[in-house]
Amino acid sequence: MNPSLKLGLVLIISFELAFMQSVIANLVVAALGLLYLLFKHVSIKKILWMFLVSIIPVFGTWFSFYAHGSGDAMHSAWLLSTRVYAYIFLGGILSYTGTVDELLGSLEQNCRLPSKFVYGTLGAFNFAPRVVVTVKQMKTAAMMRGEALHVWSPEIFFKSILISLRWSDNLSQAMVSHGFNETATRTHYDTYAIPWWNWLVAGVCLVGLQFLAFSGLF
Amino acid sequence: MDKLVINDLTFRYKNSGPDIIKDLDFTLQLGTFNVLYGPSGCGKSTLMKIIAGLYPEFSGHVTSGKMYIDSEDVDDWNTQDFSKHVAFLFQNPNDQFSMTTVKREFIFTLENLGLPIEQIEETIDRSLERVGILNFKDRKLDTLSGGELQKVSLAITLAMNSDLIMLDEPFACIDIKSRKQLLELLKDLQENDHKTILITDHDLMGYQGIVDDLYHFDDGQVQPVLKPAEVFATYQKENRQLLFDKPGDTVESIIDLHELNLQNGAKSLINSASVDVFKGKMILLTGENGTGKSTLFSALTRLHDYRGSIKYLKKDILKYNQRKYARYVGLIFQDSQMQYLKLTVEDEIKLSLKHTNYPDFWTDDVVEDYLKQLNLAHLKDHVVYQLSGGQKKKLQIFEMLILGDPVLLMDEPLAGLDLHSTKTVMKLIKTVASEQELTVLMISHQLGGLQDFFDYHLQLKNQCLTYTEVLNYESIS
Numbered sequence: 001m002n003p004s005l006k007l008g009l010v011l012i013i014s015f016e017l018a019f020m021q022s023v024i025a026n027l028v029v030a031a032l033g034l035l036y037l038l039f040k041h042v043s044i045k046k047i048l049w050m051f052l053v054s055i056i057p058v059f060g061t062w063f064s065f066y067a068h069g070s071g072d073a074m075h076s077a078w079l080l081s082t083r084v085y086a087y088i089f090l091g092g093i094l095s096y097t098g099t100v101d102e103l104l105g106s107l108e109q110n111c112r113l114p115s116k117f118v119y120g121t122l123g124a125f126n127f128a129p130r131v132v133v134t135v136k137q138m139k140t141a142a143m144m145r146g147e148a149l150h151v152w153s154p155e156i157f158f159k160s161i162l163i164s165l166r167w168s169d170n171l172s173q174a175m176v177s178h179g180f181n182e183t184a185t186r187t188h189y190d191t192y193a194i195p196w197w198n199w200l201v202a203g204v205c206l207v208g209l210q211f212l213a214f215s216g217l218f
Numbered sequence: 219m220d221k222l223v224i225n226d227l228t229f230r231y232k233n234s235g236p237d238i239i240k241d242l243d244f245t246l247q248l249g250t251f252n253v254l255y256g257p258s259g260c261g262k263s264t265l266m267k268i269i270a271g272l273y274p275e276f277s278g279h280v281t282s283g284k285m286y287i288d289s290e291d292v293d294d295w296n297t298q299d300f301s302k303h304v305a306f307l308f309q310n311p312n313d314q315f316s317m318t319t320v321k322r323e324f325i326f327t328l329e330n331l332g333l334p335i336e337q338i339e340e341t342i343d344r345s346l347e348r349v350g351i352l353n354f355k356d357r358k359l360d361t362l363s364g365g366e367l368q369k370v371s372l373a374i375t376l377a378m379n380s381d382l383i384m385l386d387e388p389f390a391c392i393d394i395k396s397r398k399q400l401l402e403l404l405k406d407l408q409e410n411d412h413k414t415i416l417i418t419d420h421d422l423m424g425y426q427g428i429v430d431d432l433y434h435f436d437d438g439q440v441q442p443v444l445k446p447a448e449v450f451a452t453y454q455k456e457n458r459q460l461l462f463d464k465p466g467d468t469v470e471s472i473i474d475l476h477e478l479n480l481q482n483g484a485k486s487l488i489n490s491a492s493v494d495v496f497k498g499k500m501i502l503l504t505g506e507n508g509t510g511k512s513t514l515f516s517a518l519t520r521l522h523d524y525r526g527s528i529k530y531l532k533k534d535i536l537k538y539n540q541r542k543y544a545r546y547v548g549l550i551f552q553d554s555q556m557q558y559l560k561l562t563v564e565d566e567i568k569l570s571l572k573h574t575n576y577p578d579f580w581t582d583d584v585v586e587d588y589l590k591q592l593n594l595a596h597l598k599d600h601v602v603y604q605l606s607g608g609q610k611k612k613l614q615i616f617e618m619l620i621l622g623d624p625v626l627l628m629d630e631p632l633a634g635l636d637l638h639s640t641k642t643v644m645k646l647i648k649t650v651a652s653e654q655e656l657t658v659l660m661i662s663h664q665l666g667g668l669q670d671f672f673d674y675h676l677q678l679k680n681q682c683l684t685y686t687e688v689l690n691y692e693s694i695s
Contacts, residue, residue: 122316122317137551140520141549141551144545144549144621144623145570146569146572146573146621147573155559159559171316174316176275177270177272177306177314178301178314178316178323179298179327184298184330185332186329187328187329189328189335
């Protein structure tokens with residue numbers, strides 16, 4: 001499915017889910033999400049991982065409503081704990097069935113997001129692995145000079161800001177040196193179209209969701 | 219015809235600041251090979267960034283002057299017009315790229331220029347082929363060494379079809395073999411593709427016979443060198459082989475490597491190396507680009523994972539308290555700014571004095587005297603981040619020497635320093651190291667002026683570390 005449409009659909013479903021009072025709706029969304037992940041050949045390991053990390057929050061939510069909830073405590077407990085799973089699989093769809101490159105490229109072409117924002121963000125994402133290494137280096141470098149940097153040390157923030165400024169400056173110069181100009185028209189090697197059946201799938205999902213929302217199921 | 223004409227150019231970073239470039243006149247002939255040399259921090263990079271259209275767009279002010287490229291006034295050019303005419307390779311090749319793979323960076327560049335998509339694939343292949351690196355196409359950029367990245371940069375300039383190729387200190391972090399290859403490639407591009415080449419460098423080794431015009435940058439101005447042979451001669455004299463002792467049986471070791479294995483991603487760098495680092499000695503570590511010298515330093519300072527064992531004074535380095543160990547084995551980072559913690563030069567030095575192992579040695583007079591020798595004394599109230607590349611390096615080395623850690627690892631401390639600064643810095647290191655019995659292990663590609671400073675030479679070759687007595691680096695010229 002087209003990444004922008006997928007993002008839009010997931011956002012709308014998540015938003016509506018927050019106001020819905022139906023356990024069955026949560027389970028349906030979670031199950032459909034899981035099916036989509038399986039259909040897209042997301043590895044079983046990742047899916048198990050999603051089940052596993054959510055156990056504590058799901059159980060915690062369930063138990064706190066069961067023990068301290070007012071009104072229909074049982075319903076609230078099940079409602080909120082199944083909602084966690086619905087959200088986890090919706091999130092899984094965004095994280096595991098597409099890349100940042102695709103999403104940004106699609107947002108640029110399908111949603112007219114400014115190219116400066118798209119390529120700036122993409123460049124910044126490509127810097128991510130360097131951040132981890134650099135923080136470790138910064139701490140070691142300080143220890144070598146006899147000082148210990150902690151999360152609360154002003155120096156670590158000062159240095160991080162300086163490094164970020166330098167990186168952003170370097171990145172923009174790198175982009176400009178390779179011909180980037182936000183006002184110029186560019187070609188697109190990868191094109192992102194929204195085929196008609198994408199709209200159809202999105203439409204069916206949304207209509208189905210309204211049915212779940214307003215049919216008053218448990 | 220003239221490729222580039224600059225008339226009466228004046229540039230400063232701050233409105234109230236000094237002129238970095240003063241009434242400069244500069245002309246480049248079409249299709250020539252040009253080298254601009256001068257001391258570090260004199261403004262060569264600034265001039266290049268102006269020609270590339272990055273300044274004053276990103277920083278600084280042009281207060282007077284005119285520039286013409288291909289006889290066109292560049293006043294109303296935007297950054298994209300510049301990039302179509304002028305290619306600029308940064309001093310640090312890592313700074314050149316914003317995407318993750320070679321192919322992605324090419325696509326980004328060609329999309330920027332609006333090339334029709336059906337031509338993109340063919341253009342990428344043709345450009346990579348021309349530079350002889352077609353097999354790099356799907357490689358990730360962070361797995362390429364400095365020299366390889368520069369070849370990719372050059373291939374991209376070919377794809378962009380820019381006729382003026384500028385390289386800013388391209389060989390600062392590159393070994394001799396890659397340097398020679400790159401120079402040959404540039405000469406080939408000049409002769410066969412009619413590119414105009416402009417290189418800035420502080421070291422003229424290997425340029426004789428290649429260069430058409432030599433220029434000297436000094437005091438904000440560019441002067442053509444009328445008798446280049448004389449200038450080259452002074453640089454050639456430094457190019458000899460370096461001779462070292464072979465460690466005897468009696469020397470005491472301070473760091474022992476045993477069956478050390480190092481990897482970078484999937485690439486094996488060092489394979490089962492067992493070698494000692496000797497106490498109180500100055501050791502030069504050499505090896506080609508990307509062989510893993512810096513990674514070895516990272517392993518020695520516990521910044522990179524390894525297999526095998528590394529011992530400091532017979533005890534595994536992983537068993538030391540992290541803070542204490544950081545004061546036994548110090549690292550002079552390739553990136554100077556990584557070392558700084560304070561704002562001004564004076565505060566940086568005070569911090570080192572606070573933690574020094576030799577407070578009696580570092581009296582105010584001694585510090586002052588060394589600062590003068592390093593030409594830093596007048597910069598005490600300056601912000602460290604605003605110093606020039608060479609000044610940053612000198613301050614960084616000085617403050618680590620003050621600390622007096624028993625072992626000091628230096629990763630390319632001479633990169634970007636001119637011959638004079640190199641000698642001053644080496645003398646300082648040698649004196650302090652022998653006063654305080656420090657062990658120094660230094661990576662350097664720049665070998666000019668290093669004779670008599672080192673005891674031993676450790677070579678990283680074919681994934682092995684060995685002590686060798688002869689280092690021949692004359693083969694370049």
